[in-house]
Amino acid sequence: MGYCIYYKKSEPDVHFTKREHVIPAGLGGISKLPLGYVSDEANEYFSPLEMEILRDSLLAVNRNNVGPGKRGSLNVKKVKAPTMRVMKKEDSSGENYNIGFVFVGESYIISQIAVDFNDKENSCIPSYRSTVFDIQQGKQTLLDFRKNLIGFFSNTNRKFKLIDMPYTTDSHFINVGYFKGKWFAATSHKIINMDYLALILLPALKEEQLKDNEPVLEPKAFLKYTYKFDINTSLFFFIYVKTAFNALAFLKGSDFASKEMFDNIRKSILIHDNSISDFIVNEYNINNELKDIAIRIPEKAHFVIITSRFNSVIAYVSFYKERPALVKLTDNYEGEVFTEAIVCDWKNRNEFTLDEIPN
Structure with a gap:
C-alpha cells in the first residue's frame, strides 16, 4: 500500500496510479520515485505550479537557450x-x-x-x-x-x-x-x-x-527577444525545495522522508507561501568534499547533493550546474553521517547517483 510523502496519507484517502519525477520532467528529469511515494492528488497539484515556474521564472532563460523543451524533448x-x-x-x-x-x-x-x-x-x-x-x-x-x-x-x-x-x-x-x-x-x-x-x-x-x-x-x-518575469520569489524557491525533498525520498526512501522531522518543510511545500524562503540558506560556503563532487558533474547538468551536518540535513540543488541553492531540510536529525547525490545529465539522457559519477 502506498503512503504519500507529502500528504502523509494512504489509500483510500489518496490514489497511486502515477509516478513523480525526482527532477522536473520539464527540465529533462528521467528518474521517477517508486509508485506509492507521491499520490496522484499531490502530483496533479504540483504540475501546474512547476510549469508556471519553468515558463515564467529565471529558469526559463536556460531552458529556452540551452534546453530541453517540453517534458525533456530536444525536438x-x-x-x-x-x-x-x-x-x-x-x-x-x-x-x-x-x-x-x-x-x-x-x-x-x-x-x-x-x-x-x-x-x-x-x-x-x-x-x-x-x-x-x-x-x-x-x-x-x-x-x-x-x-x-x-x-x-x-x-x-x-x-x-x-x-x-x-x-x-x-x-x-x-x-x-x-x-x-x-x-x-x-x-x-x-x-x-x-x-x-x-x-x-x-x-x-x-x-x-x-x-x-x-x-x-x-x-x-x-x-x-526579452524576458518578462511575473513570478513571485516563494514560487521560484518552491521548485528548489520540492526537488530537494523528492531527491531525499529517492535517495533515502519514503519511510525516511515521512519522518516527523521533515513535517515543517513538507507543509511549506504544500502551501508554497513566503514560509518556503525560511528553508533557503542565503550565505554559505561549499566544503571541499562537495566541490570535488561538483567538479565531476557534466556541464549544464542538474544535481542534488544531500548531506548531514550535525543535526541538520542539507540539500544543494543546482539546475544547469549553476551555483546551487542550499535547502535546509531539517535541524532535528539524529543519525549517521551521510552524503548522497543524484545527477541528471539531461543532454545525454542519463542519470546517476553519487557512486556512479564519472571520475
Whole structure:
C-alpha cells in the first residue's frame, strides 16, 4: 500500500496510479520515485505550479537557450505550448516585430500576417512571415495559414491571446499568428480592434490579392527577444525545495522522508507561501568534499547533493550546474553521517547517483 510523502496519507484517502519525477520532467528529469511515494492528488497539484515556474521564472532563460523543451524533448516539432514572445529584428531597412518562441537557443517565428500601418497616408502593408526551411514548405505553409486566417477573421467569436509588447517603438503594427490550433496577436498599441482589422484584410484574403507573397524566412541570428518575469520569489524557491525533498525520498526512501522531522518543510511545500524562503540558506560556503563532487558533474547538468551536518540535513540543488541553492531540510536529525547525490545529465539522457559519477 502506498503512503504519500507529502500528504502523509494512504489509500483510500489518496490514489497511486502515477509516478513523480525526482527532477522536473520539464527540465529533462528521467528518474521517477517508486509508485506509492507521491499520490496522484499531490502530483496533479504540483504540475501546474512547476510549469508556471519553468515558463515564467529565471529558469526559463536556460531552458529556452540551452534546453530541453517540453517534458525533456530536444525536438522542436514536439513543442506543444511554448511561451510566445514579440521578437525584434533590426537590419538596414529598419526594424520589424514578429510573434515567435525560443527553443534550445534558437528563435522560431510562427505563421503570421504582419500589418504595418502608415498613419500619415492612412494605408497599411500586410505581409506573411514564418520560419520555414525550404521553398516548397513555405508555399504550403502560406496556403494552410491563409485558409485558417480567413476562418479566423470571418468568425465574430474569435479567440486569441494578446502577447506583451516589451519594446518602445514609433511604428504602428499588428501581427496575428497561428500555432497548433491557437491564435496569438501582438501590437505596438495597447489594444487591437480585430473587427476593424478583419474589415481591412478579409477582402484581400478572399480575393487572393496576397497570393504571390510567400512567408519570409526570418534569420534566427538577428532576432532579439526579452524576458518578462511575473513570478513571485516563494514560487521560484518552491521548485528548489520540492526537488530537494523528492531527491531525499529517492535517495533515502519514503519511510525516511515521512519522518516527523521533515513535517515543517513538507507543509511549506504544500502551501508554497513566503514560509518556503525560511528553508533557503542565503550565505554559505561549499566544503571541499562537495566541490570535488561538483567538479565531476557534466556541464549544464542538474544535481542534488544531500548531506548531514550535525543535526541538520542539507540539500544543494543546482539546475544547469549553476551555483546551487542550499535547502535546509531539517535541524532535528539524529543519525549517521551521510552524503548522497543524484545527477541528471539531461543532454545525454542519463542519470546517476553519487557512486556512479564519472571520475
